[in-house]
Amino acid sequence: MIRTRSRLNTLSVYAVIYLIFLYAPVAVLPLFSFNDSQYITFPLLGFTFKWYAQLADSQGLQNALINSLKVGLSVALLSTVLGIFAAKAVTRYRMRRSGLLISFIMVPLVIPEIILGISLLMTFSVGGIKLSLITVGIGHLMLCTPFSMLVLISRMEGFDKSYEEAAQDLGENAWWTFWRVTFPIILPGVVASFLLTFTISFDEFILAFFLAGTDATLPLHIWSQLRFPDKLPSVLALGAIIVMVSTVVIFAAELIRRGGVDLGNKSKV
Amino acid sequence: MSEVIISINNVIKDFGSVRAVNNADLDVLKGEFFSLLGPSGCGKTTLLRMLAGFELPTEGTIHIDGQDVTLSPPNIRPVNMVFQNYAIFPHLNVAQNIAFGMRKSGLSKQELHEQIEQMLELIKLPGYGDRGSNELSGGQRQRVALARALIKQPKVLLLDEPLGALDKKLREQMQIELRLLQQQVGITFVFVTHDQEEALTLSDRIAVMNQGNIIEVSTPGSLYEQPQSRFVADFIGTMNFFDCTLKDFSDGIAIGEASELGNVKIATPQTIVSPGNEFTLAVRPEKFSISFEQPDQQYNSVLGRMGPSAYLGDRSHLYVHVEGREYPISVALQNLTGVLDQMYTTDRKVWLTWSDDSAVMLPMEG
Numbered sequence: 004m005i006r007t008r009s010r011l012n013t014l015s016v017y018a019v020i021y022l023i024f025l026y027a028p029v030a031v032l033p034l035f036s037f038n039d040s041q042y043i044t045f046p047l048l049g050f051t052f053k054w055y056a057q058l059a060d061s062q063g064l065q066n067a068l069i070n071s072l073k074v075g076l077s078v079a080l081l082s083t084v085l086g087i088f089a090a091k092a093v094t095r096y097r098m099r100r101s102g103l104l105i106s107f108i109m110v111p112l113v114i115p116e117i118i119l120g121i122s123l124l125m126t127f128s129v130g131g132i133k134l135s136l137i138t139v140g141i142g143h144l145m146l147c148t149p150f151s152m153l154v155l156i157s158r159m160e161g162f163d164k165s166y167e168e169a170a171q172d173l174g175e176n177a178w179w180t181f182w183r184v185t186f187p188i189i190l191p192g193v194v195a196s197f198l199l200t201f202t203i204s205f206d207e208f209i210l211a212f213f214l215a216g217t218d219a220t221l222p223l224h225i226w227s228q229l230r231f232p233d234k235l236p237s238v239l240a241l242g243a244i245i246v247m248v249s250t251v252v253i254f255a256a257e258l259i260r261r262g263g264v265d266l267g268n269k270s271k272v
Numbered sequence: 273m274s275e276v277i278i279s280i281n282n283v284i285k286d287f288g289s290v291r292a293v294n295n296a297d298l299d300v301l302k303g304e305f306f307s308l309l310g311p312s313g314c315g316k317t318t319l320l321r322m323l324a325g326f327e328l329p330t331e332g333t334i335h336i337d338g339q340d341v342t343l344s345p346p347n348i349r350p351v352n353m354v355f356q357n358y359a360i361f362p363h364l365n366v367a368q369n370i371a372f373g374m375r376k377s378g379l380s381k382q383e384l385h386e387q388i389e390q391m392l393e394l395i396k397l398p399g400y401g402d403r404g405s406n407e408l409s410g411g412q413r414q415r416v417a418l419a420r421a422l423i424k425q426p427k428v429l430l431l432d433e434p435l436g437a438l439d440k441k442l443r444e445q446m447q448i449e450l451r452l453l454q455q456q457v458g459i460t461f462v463f464v465t466h467d468q469e470e471a472l473t474l475s476d477r478i479a480v481m482n483q484g485n486i487i488e489v490s491t492p493g494s495l496y497e498q499p500q501s502r503f504v505a506d507f508i509g510t511m512n513f514f515d516c517t518l519k520d521f522s523d524g525i526a527i528g529e530a531s532e533l534g535n536v537k538i539a540t541p542q543t544i545v546s547p548g549n550e551f552t553l554a555v556r557p558e559k560f561s562i563s564f565e566q567p568d569q570q571y572n573s574v575l576g577r578m579g580p581s582a583y584l585g586d587r588s589h590l591y592v593h594v595e596g597r598e599y600p601i602s603v604a605l606q607n608l609t610g611v612l613d614q615m616y617t618t619d620r621k622v623w624l625t626w627s628d629d630s631a632v633m634l635p636m637e638g
Contacts, residue, residue: 169353171346172353173420173421176347
């Protein structure tokens with residue numbers, strides 16, 4: 004009894020230290036975003052919303068935000084669709100060398116992004132393709148599809164193909180079987196893939212740096228603002244907002260995943 | 273004669289270099305409860321999946337209700353299947369599961385609702401329509417899977433070991449219900465099982481399969497009492513086998529000699545012998561009578577001594593050692609009285625006898 008309790012205490016202390024290590028730097032962001040001074044120093048001078056107000060006035064920021072949303076949503080949608088196809092092929096058909104194929108598709112995960120960025124840039128310039136949000140999107144798609152595949156393959160592997168066979172047996176063709184059975188069952192995986200790939204694209208910097216034309220994405224915009232000391236506090240305000248929204252999105256994704264249909268196995272984790 | 277509903281002609285199924293089904297040739301009659309019985313890996317499930325359309329035959333043809341469906345996809349075949357794990361859609365409730373196959377039925381919402389209610393009555397789960405699929409027990413899932421298939425009014429219902437996941441008591445109860453249900457709806461059932469007792473209980477006819485081959489197709493009674501091969505005799509129930517040589521055959525009575533049994537007499541319409549007049553004599557454990565006195569008969573009796581015995585409540589299993597025989601003879605006795613019998617003590621001398629119409633002649637194998 005006593006041993007369990009003392010072990011629990013050590014563990015709690017460790018957990019608290021770990022959480023401080025993780026979140027203290029993140030907490031600095033909102034803290035200084037409300038500070039009435041453009042210098043990041045203690046002591047804090049006073050409470051203000053003016054940096055947030057400044058954000059709302061910045062046309063460049065708004066354009067960058069819209070660009071990032073456009074790229075992020077398109078990439079999330081496309082890579083999730085590709086991920087569903089790939090997961091279906093890998094898990095449902097008797098495919099030769101599917102392991103090798105998966106490894107090939109996973110390669111972009113381990114190539115350093117800077118190398119990927121340079122090679123894509125070279126490819127586009129050789130092909131005479133003008134840099135734009137589309138080229139950024141193509142780069143992000145390469146990066147995000149493997150993540151979609153990983154999420155969706157594990158979801159597909161988790162459910163018995165007899166559900167799909169039952170749907171066919173009850174008179175549905177492949178199209179309707181997908182929409183009436185496969186899709187609802189893998190939906191939590193689809194949502195997770197969508198949110199994950201959106202997040203990756205939304206905060207991706209290196210590929211965007213190489214592949215963006217004149218339209219900046221949000222990370223490029225933030226980086227460009229860091230050159231001007233007087234813009235720093237409003238970048239902090241922006242960062243604080245992004246942290247807030249990401250947290251909400253992640254919690255939402257987790258809730259959806261947990262609320263997803265139970266695949267017959269008792270554990271709901 | 274009843275009408276043929278399924279006709280399987282010379283069907284072969286290869287998976288790579290492995291032959292799962294070898295030259296299956298089989299007719300199933302309309303309204304029949306037909307079982308495919310065999311050990312795991314014998315090809316029974318592959319044959320069933322070819323009827324459903326999930327596997328296509330490498331060679332041969334399959335006709336269902338007069339239509340060649342050999343290469344038809346599952347969704348247009350007039351058959352429905354109850355899967356081994358039931359495959360109850362986890363994202364739908366009971367009523368939605370039952371209604372799944374009725375999308376193109378053209379029924380109004382009200383008519384469909386009535387049909388679902390009827391189905392719930394049929395499977396004895398009235399009021400369960402709103403239950404989630406994860407709120408059902410194993411037996412209830414099985415019933416929902418049945419209802420989901422039967423609402424489509426298939427020509428044939430295919431069942432892939434549907435009782436395998438249930439515990440013994442529930443399984444026996446479901447066997448009776450399944451048989452009653454089949455008689456009630458009058459649909460042909462093709463039932464796959466590895467449980468020979470289950471196949472005997474349920475079926476009108478059984479096809480016994482082994483290593484991709486259909487060994488024998490017959491009624492439960494004739495498979496049990498008059499098996500045509502050693503495999504069937506051994507797979508269904510328990511059987512004692514003895515090597516014999518035929519001495520004489522006339523007027524439906526065969527006289528033979530077995531080194532372990534002495535002279536044997538078998539009532540049989542014809543003799544089945546291998547070269548050298550050899551055959552295998554097969555006797556079921558319950559066909560033996562046991563006594564402590566030497567019986568007054570020239571044939572069909574053997575002296576042994578008691579080996580281990582097991583008391584099973586309604587009956588007892590005894591093992592009797594016979595000189596010159598490696599394995600003891602298995603004997604089953606009904607416990608007809610309530611007297612706890614201490615007579616069958618180990619090593620006691622006993623005489624086993626059996627009648628000439630209770631033994632079976634089989635060709636010698638191996």
